[in-house]
Amino acid sequence: NAGVMQNPRHLVRRRGQEARLRCSPMKGHSHVYWYRQLPEEGLKFMVYLQKENIIDESGMPKERFSAEFPKEGPSILRIQQVVRGDSAAYFCASSPPSGPQETQYFGPGTRLLVL
Amino acid sequence: AQSVSQHNHHVILSEAASLELGCNYSYGGTVNLFWYVQYPGQHLQLLLKYFSGDPLVKGIKGFEAEFIKSKFSFNLRKPSVQWSDTAEYFCAVNRNSGYALNFGKGTSLLVTP
Numbered sequence: 450n451a452g453v454m455q456n457p458r459h460l461v462r463r464r465g466q467e468a469r470l471r472c473s474p475m476k477g478h479s480h481v482y483w484y485r486q487l488p489e490e491g492l493k494f495m496v497y498l499q500k501e502n503i504i505d506e507s508g509m510p511k512e513r514f515s516a517e518f519p520k521e522g523p524s525i526l527r528i529q530q531v532v533r534g535d536s537a538a539y540f541c542a543s544s545p546p547s548g549p550q551e552t553q554y555f556g557p558g559t560r561l562l563v564l
Numbered sequence: 565a566q567s568v569s570q571h572n573h574h575v576i577l578s579e580a581a582s583l584e585l586g587c588n589y590s591y592g593g594t595v596n597l598f599w600y601v602q603y604p605g606q607h608l609q610l611l612l613k614y615f616s617g618d619p620l621v622k623g624i625k626g627f628e629a630e631f632i633k634s635k636f637s638f639n640l641r642k643p644s645v646q647w648s649d650t651a652e653y654f655c656a657v658n659r660n661s662g663y664a665l666n667f668g669k670g671t672s673l674l675v676t677p
Contacts, residue, residue: 453607491570508664514633555607558607
């Protein structure tokens, strides 16, 4: 049973470019969460999605960041016009359809470096 | 403000030493508590969790944690560490009615042979 998959594992972008991070939840999971870890910090919640719905995006920066979880395919975290401060590790987690109170299982993360 | 504090940022122990990593949270109401571990080059893995019931929780690889409600604490313990326990350890909390995990900054544990 494959775990949460994230790709790419490492992403390098120049300032002003777009970054697209992908997350495939564990089989049978329909809840997806994105977290960001800045250097020397703990993980910070960004957004919680279910299929085709954004449930809570209270942790997302208001500009340049968006997330989706389409009916088919992986969840996508999109960062437009990246800046150096976006350099971080971005982690995706998923949980079963029985509810968000279930344990969240994490992927390996995508390390984004903005030059 | 809701927060999770891990007191020790870096811990160095010799093999067979006992381990205790502190975690305190500042939340009102009922909470769920978690310890995650991140081994070098690997993703976050769940060590143990507390939702309700016995406040002494046993996890994988010989780890345990005790929820002390009056102290808002959920400290992680292991009686005898091994070199393979070298990793980053994260305490996390969410509301019983919520989902967003609030993480501490992590504790980096180095176990020397």
